[in-house]
Amino acid sequence: MVKLAVDVGGLALANPVMPASGTFAEGLDRVFDLNRLGAFVTKTITQDFRAGNPVPRVCESAEGLLNSIGIPSKGLAHFIEHVVPFYARFSPPLVVSISAPTVDGFAAMARALTIPGVAGIEANISCPNIEEDGKSFAMEPRLTAQVTEALRRATSLPLWVKLTPNTGDIVAVARAAETGGADAVVVSNTILAMRIDTDTFRPKLGNVLGGLSGPAIKPIALRMVYQCAARLGIPIIGCGGIATAEDAVEYLLAGASAVQVGTTTFVRPTAMIGVIDGLAAFCRRRGIADVNNLVGAVADAGFDGQVAEAAS
Amino acid sequence: MVKLAVDVGGLALANPVMPASGTFAEGLDRVFDLNRLGAFVTKTITQDFRAGNPVPRVCESAEGLLNSIGIPSKGLAHFIEHVVPFYARFSPPLVVSISAPTVDGFAAMARALTIPGVAGIEANISCPNIEEDGKSFAMEPRLTAQVTEALRRATSLPLWVKLTPNTGDIVAVARAAETGGADAVVVSNTILAMRIDTDTFRPKLGNVLGGLSGPAIKPIALRMVYQCAARLGIPIIGCGGIATAEDAVEYLLAGASAVQVGTTTFVRPTAMIGVIDGLAAFCRRRGIADVNNLVGAVADAGFDGQVAEAAS
């Protein structure tokens, strides 16, 4: 028996595989047994009702998806009343993804969600900070530290901070989250992108810009995990383009303690089950008794990824 | 007859299609008539001999390629003696891509290349600046302005500055290049990425990190072109994942005046010809007399891409 259980920033998971925020909902329950998952991560919610962005909200690209869903949300009260109880009947821990336009807003939500039934908070800090001219929190170490500290004071729950790849220095941002008190970081959210319809000349997304996800971005997010792993003391949850168990192994080797599967679930709804079973099979085949032994096991001795020569 | 000729930062091109630096060499001459191209852009050269990075230097990914070729170069003297004359027998203008570890190094190369046979300079400023702790010039507006100003003083040739996507604010960097005196910017180079071999646990690139290119990154580079187009007065050359004429049209609509085709040439060596012929056919079909009419013609009235809500 391969040991698949992992501990991620204070949360014990039966296995290291969970959905990425915004790519999971109760509908999946019709396709497989949700109790197989390492954790549940909800679509990001906000304090108040939000409608989300205009349609079209998605378009596809080479091995990738662009989305500008935005954060349609029925608000915190509805979530606590209806959604938290829904997940209570399953065994995996419920991690709630939250977003807010201000530091205090984040803290207030975390405080309100520190209730039975909620096992952890994932702070989606890729959203614009209205107190800072709309700049996303996760683009700057200073803002990231601020919001993480406030969240840390607001909740005793395991606190994961989800980073954006749309920054010049993800390592600095990740370190700011660590210093601010995060129990883990999620690396990462979608990459800002766009497409244009060559028939109509209109942007393919109602919001013009959207986030790219899926296999196309895997090598980029993987690189960020690797860079962060070299400098962080807290666990990293890898996210971006994972479709197979091999992809998950790449992330673990790069230094992730767990992984999130997003867009692939839209194409292969049972993908997470495939990753879980495939991880166990991989370890068995390779004689690895504990999946934790893969974490950071990349054979890169003699290399320093931070100073490697520019690509081309 | 559709007019395909464009003027890109002081250089008149018969059509807006050219190779991306490092993905073109005289070998292509065996596959099609090189005189069909809008311009030649050479692999980046350096002042002195350089060996490049350890092998393996490439690996593939979903609709993409990772490379850590580095910049193997026989040096400037060899280039001027052997390569410049080779291209003299073709009609497209020769744009020479240069790199240096210092501002003065860049300027010296540009000065030395301001000779007959060289029609323009493309400064690949994604390389590390050894005077600034190895930080790439193109990651920071200040360094970009510095190097561009020095290049501008050093040469009267059309000066293109090629940007890196590995920055949190490409628009600020592009504006710095414009202010510094660039005639055009190329958007953009490869995105820092990595992959790990799950059999050997070793990085798939000898250099560990490399640059991702190909269709996978197209929506990201396209977004950057769109963002830059809104704020720049100089032409933009779009580059990243172009495989078909439709891809090129997307870039033109987003605001590019010309495009570079890179990785696709490795998979489909005649791709550039397909893009040129396809552009003409597209314009004909749509009753567009001049390809310049496509530039920036995206129907985005009412949107402000800069402040659009975060993706997800």
Added chain:
Amino acid sequence: MLEAHATRPAGAANAPAVSDCPTEVVSHVAVNAEYRHLVLRAGAPATLAEPGQFFHLLCPANGEDKPYLRRPMSTYRADPATGTVEFLYKVTGLGTRALTALASGDELNILGPLGVGFRLDPAWRTIVVLGRGVGLATLAPLAEAAHALGIAVTAILSARRADLVMSAERFAAIGAQVVPVLDSDGSSEPARVAALLDGLAEAGRADAVFTCGSNRLFRLAKDVAARRGIAGQVALEQQMACGLGMCFCCVRKFEVDGRLVDRRVCWDGPVFDLKEATSW
């Protein structure tokens, strides 16, 4: 205002499970220049799909056409007895172009059955179905289900030309009164179709009206149904990614108690009450 939970009709909870299943192509023929008919061998729960439910097709790469997302298609027929599921589709772009390469014996992965289908009230004696283009694919199984419940059907089939009226024989086979309305002779004009519908309602032959495939037909059906106080349902389309209610890309606006709310076509629909659906 957006509704995320518990907007599905209660009955939907008992709908068959969803499966992500490999199927085999039994046949695949061009119906006319634009449409193709695809017959797949599949097992339950796919074959248990109800009228109005849809599947999400994993179109295989075909040369340069490499669709990444699945493509939604209405159930044109699903029959547990023959173990087949059928689709009628129009070649539109990347995904459907890639589909055309499928030949008998090839494999195709389909996800479903998905969504909430049509609801038939056994108390109804006679209904009208009003479709155009690929909407007919969606309405044909509904007409058969109505027939099975002893409900008579009038099928108003709209098309550009007589030769593009699809599935008329399927409606005729269950004894439906088939009324083709055409662009070529002007009979498909909204005013004339509305008059037709009004006439049927007047004659007590429209306990409910069902529509799919045309915004114009939807508007006039909604209008007549409202005026006449008769029930109605519409099967809507919207671009989809997940098909399972997870991504919120497929929302449309609905009028509920005077407010506009967003609902997910894949999860809350694709079949909606005519009163609540809005024009697109």
Added chain:
Amino acid sequence: MLEAHATRPAGAANAPAVSDCPTEVVSHVAVNAEYRHLVLRAGAPATLAEPGQFFHLLCPANGEDKPYLRRPMSTYRADPATGTVEFLYKVTGLGTRALTALASGDELNILGPLGVGFRLDPAWRTIVVLGRGVGLATLAPLAEAAHALGIAVTAILSARRADLVMSAERFAAIGAQVVPVLDSDGSSEPARVAALLDGLAEAGRADAVFTCGSNRLFRLAKDVAARRGIAGQVALEQQMACGLGMCFCCVRKFEVDGRLVDRRVCWDGPVFDLKEATSW
């Protein structure tokens, strides 16, 4: 030290043009558990490929296997008379696994012929070819070309077991002396193969030696050739992206005038002088 221009032998300038051409699969069979033989219908210049030249195959996507880059394969046979080009390949990973799905009648795009092949000196009377595994695919056409020039061939074919010796019949057909050396009976051990080669040289039956497919065989051939002062060539492999000398990913180290220089396997090779090539 890297050599970018003008390192190709002068003759290479007259090599056939390169074409990016669609071909049709004539046949595709498994030779043994690991190797497959692929025959394609192609036109010139593909069919004009010289021994040692290679093609870059655009392996089509096959289910989850979606290779992005082309894959290089040696010319196993190219014949303008029959209009065919053949490959012998080993199923290794993503790309070759995807290739296995090709059936007669399918299309396959190949780019080539590429690179610089073997050079035969008409003054030679007898040569030795020394190969293992897929290296035999590369050496078989060389042996035939030698035969056409009236040069006698000794073929030392190394394999794990007797049943894995490939292409022996092709070497035999041109009257080559075929010497299988096997891991199973120890005859493939480097010392014993070196002795064999030494013996041939001693007997004046090795004006030149050609090798492909094994680093061990390469080292011993290089060693014997150096000791005996005989000519030699090796066909090398390296991971490739462009195949046309553009990307510089396929470099290997060569000893030239006592210095190590980088050369591109796709452009300066894949066939190199044994004296300059280094072990890998």
